[in-house]
Amino acid sequence: MTGKTKENYNSNYLNYVKTQIPPTRHFKNCLSAFGVGGLICCIGQFIRFMLEYIGLSGDELAGTTSVVLIFLGCLLTGLGVYDRIGRYAGAGSIVPITGFANSVTSPAIEFKTEGWIYGMAAKMFTVAGAIVVFGVISGVIVGLIYYFI
Amino acid sequence: MGQEILMIALAYLKAFAVGGSICLIAQIIINFTDLTAGKILVYFMLAGVALTAIGVYQPLVDFAGAGATVPISGFGYLLANGAMKGAEKGFFYAVTGSLSAASAGVTAAVVFAFIMSLIFKSRTKRN
Numbered sequence: 001m002t003g004k005t006k007e008n009y010n011s012n013y014l015n016y017v018k019t020q021i022p023p024t025r026h027f028k029n030c031l032s033a034f035g036v037g038g039l040i041c042c043i044g045q046f047i048r049f050m051l052e053y054i055g056l057s058g059d060e061l062a063g064t065t066s067v068v069l070i071f072l073g074c075l076l077t078g079l080g081v082y083d084r085i086g087r088y089a090g091a092g093s094i095v096p097i098t099g100f101a102n103s104v105t106s107p108a109i110e111f112k113t114e115g116w117i118y119g120m121a122a123k124m125f126t127v128a129g130a131i132v133v134f135g136v137i138s139g140v141i142v143g144l145i146y147y148f149i
Numbered sequence: 150m151g152q153e154i155l156m157i158a159l160a161y162l163k164a165f166a167v168g169g170s171i172c173l174i175a176q177i178i179i180n181f182t183d184l185t186a187g188k189i190l191v192y193f194m195l196a197g198v199a200l201t202a203i204g205v206y207q208p209l210v211d212f213a214g215a216g217a218t219v220p221i222s223g224f225g226y227l228l229a230n231g232a233m234k235g236a237e238k239g240f241f242y243a244v245t246g247s248l249s250a251a252s253a254g255v256t257a258a259v260v261f262a263f264i265m266s267l268i269f270k271s272r273t274k275r276n
Contacts, residue, residue, distance in 0.1 A: 030176050037172025037220070038165035044215035045164040049157070062218060062227070063253035069219060070254060074261035078269040091175035094186045095193055095220045096168070097254070103190065104258045108266040120266050127187040128258060131221075134191050135228050138198040139247020143232030145202070147243040 029090055036085065036092030044069055044096075066097050073101030078109060103127035160214055167209065167216035190221050197225025202233070227251050 048065045056064055076082040082102050086093040093099055104124055111123035125132070175189055184192075197220075200206040206226050210217045217223055228247040235246020248255075 026177075026180050029180060030173055033176035034169040034173040038169030038216075041164045041168025041216045041219045042161050044168075044219035045161055048215050049160075059250070065215065065218070066224075066227075066254050067257040070257040071261050074258070074265045078265035091179055091189065092169075092172045094189055095172045095175045095222075097219055097221060097224060099186070100190060100221055100224065100254075101258055101261065103186065105262040105265050108262040109269050110271045112266050112271065120263075124259070124262055127190065128255075130187060130191050131194055131224070132255060135194055135198070135225065135251065136248055138195055138225070139228040139232045139251075140244055142198060142202045142229045143236050143243035143246055146233050146236035147240055 032088055033090050033092035036089035037096060038092075040069075040092070040096040040098055043072075069097050070101040073098030074105045077102045077105040082106075100128065100131065163213045164216035164219075167213035168219055169216075171217075171220040171222060193221045194225040194228075197222030198229045199225075201226045201229035224251065224254060227254070 044065060047068050048061065051061055051064050051068075073082065076085070076098070082093065082098070083106075086099075086102070093102070104127070107123040107126050108120050111119040113119065114123075171193075175193060178184060179189065197206060200209075200222070206217065206222070207230075210223070210226060218226065227250050231250025232243060232247040234250075235242035235244075238246075
């Protein structure tokens, strides 16, 4: 069983790990992701209706809806509730915009102890930085394509 | 009156079904590939940009409302839509349009995250 080369050790170890990890429960995972994700979108729709009722429309309506959802995501992350939802819901809590808020707030709170500039402010963009970078690049590409066509 | 209630119920149902399905696709990808949360967010955002650019995402937004705009692909939709609208106005707006459309979301995330980091302390993760 025990191999002499490093690769052999690694593959033996990985095989051992595979026997120990609990099996992924695909159906249950998918069901809770669908349910929680759908529910968050329903909350978004509710906020949308409420804002429409007080007279917003168009881009303003869409923007304000995401701002309210991001606020809720940040607040729940601060209170420590969102991590619990995340453990249960998986992608259902990652993919909605509240998951984006969570990915900004969570490191900001966690790395506060390392100082305000290199801790809180710099670590705030560990995940969101990637989204902003690729978002801006792809947005510029789309803009240029539409401008020149 | 009854018809109005039916329309509202239908809007919630569509938002739930479409939004849930987008999360379901993400969960299936996570189950089979071990991608981390950050990568999933980036890929779904890029998918939103690409689908908007080829004109597939706009009908989905018209159909499902918040079901299509609340997932992170809706953020990509916002970026691409801003760029496409800007491209009609001129070169400058074609380049800056995407980020100015998404500025509300980015500003909100930064400001609220800052406020929360002032209020809350990092807590040990309880089970």
